[in-house]
Amino acid sequence: MNQHAQGTDQDQTAEEVAPYGGGRPAVNDADGFGGSGSSGGSGSSEAGEPEAGEPGTGGTGASGPRVDGSGAGGPGAGDRRVGSSGAGDPGAGDPGVSGSSVGGSTGTRLKKIRIPHLQQMKERGERWAMLTAYDQLSASVFDAAGIPVLLVGDSAANNVYGHATTLPVTLDELIPLVRAVANASPHALVVADLPFGSYQGSPQQAFGSAVRLMKEGLAHAVKLEGGRTMAPTVKLLTEAGIPVMAHIGFTPQSEHTLGGYRVQGRGESAESLVTDALALQEAGAFSLVMEMVPAPAAAAVTKALDIPTVGIGAGADCDAQVLVWTDMAGFTDGRTPRFVKKYADLRGILTQAAQEYARDVRHGTFPAPEHSFEE
Template sequence: MVSSRARKVTTNTLQEMKRSGEKIAMLTAYDYSLARLVDGAGVDVILVGDSASNVMVGNDTTVPITLDHMIYHAQCVINAVDRALVVVDMPFGSYQGDSKLALKSAIRIMKESGGHAVKIEGGKEIVDSIKRILTAGIPVMGHLGLTPQSIYKFGTYSVRAKEEAEAEKLMEDAIALQEAGCFSIVFEKIPAKLADEVSKELEIPTIGIGAGPECDGQVLVLHDMLGITKDFSPRFLRRYADLGGVVDDAVREYIEDVRQGSFPNSEESY
């Protein structure tokens, strides 16, 4: 297996995994403690996602999170990671203005956080920004389909590219991102059949979230798959644990022990 042989996962590792048919496992992380556990378990890619705006700050959308916030979370993750490739989301407002702004923001992320790559949402309209970022030697991951930073444009988090014209545009955008130099593309909430077709058309690996099983890899928000968040249950989410329940039980037991005076006991005292 390519991933198990790799001491350090790089963008080239992901290319090799696609060629060999080995699926890529990607998860989000935003802090040192959880990133260390995720990396130690062997995940291939850690995304420092702008979803931190939701799960770490409690915002309704990803729009409010700033470049400074993203750099801080990326620093925390980088300090924890030995093996995984760390990709950092470029937040809303950090690249939409022009390609010079995009390059400046990407350089800040790489220089101040130590991240390994950046991720940027959009299709043909951001190709110039991608090319300019690449001139600085910064790897870029694309993101098509549901693009959460555009929530106020679309007004809903529903599945994208269900109509033929939208599907054709997504294929064109994906090819444009590949030709611009992206090393990978995330497909979010698009029909599985379309994701399969585009993945087979592209030479670069695709990572799906709500895009079916035929993408070259999958990504989930860590807090969702661990069952820490309880108010988010999209069809694509599989919960692998109920840490929300575990935490609730543990905290209640701790409170009870403190109230009763059974914590700390003599063995837990100096």
């Protein structure tokens, strides 16, 4: 079902990549504002081998994203292990030294991740992390941090556009976000969600939408929700050269059918999950997201499949994990789902910065002479 990696993965020399707050090395943009022009873009060189020397894009850009959300306040922070590679990172529960320099926190140089690498990691038992990203700045941070796969999720509906569900977001609204993330991700594989209504009509409709995500959005792969009934669609896209990540379990685009945000695959529908997963793999999916399914059912699916599974609320026995970045970074307003672990308090940090800035302005202490220009 899957091609093999053509490139070798060699780890390279150190590149300082501080996990948080550390300055990244430089930037290669002329205007000093990070980002790449509208066309062509820097970053994500496609032709490239699985090895890339490109420095990160992005930089000191301006405005940050705005958040909204559904979620709930998450628990505290904890340890983290990004990627797995060389330097004795215990991250993966796997056999020893990996060849893949996926991790960015250990000082290893990053390589460009391509689909065969994910397959190789499954074979080696190396777990990996996926995060959503919706804009250039967050994407450049995650890319440099060694997150191998970035998802421009239709959760942008909630976390960028402020909707209560994922249903309202359109292809036209998603494409510019995908393009921004792809332009800022020289190493990560960029997957774009097909939004509700853009693919369920027919395999042909899905093809047209996926082509837009790749041509206009510069995505490397697409994701779609649904079980065995999506197999013909997955097959058509895959055969057309469009890598497809599948998504089963709780599929938010079907919340009105499923009856809300609920764990899926309890009891006898666990077998149904395996049947769906096998059909999607057979149709050519390169990976499979499982959302909110009982851990034992997700473990059974993971074991039954040759392709990597990506869990969100699906327990520790998936091959990979995904979280919405604003949830894991503590940026989301309000409650977050049970499966979220909060690794930072971005909302608190940004709130404090905004308040201090406003206070300085009110007090006349900003701008100071060093922020002002002489005649």
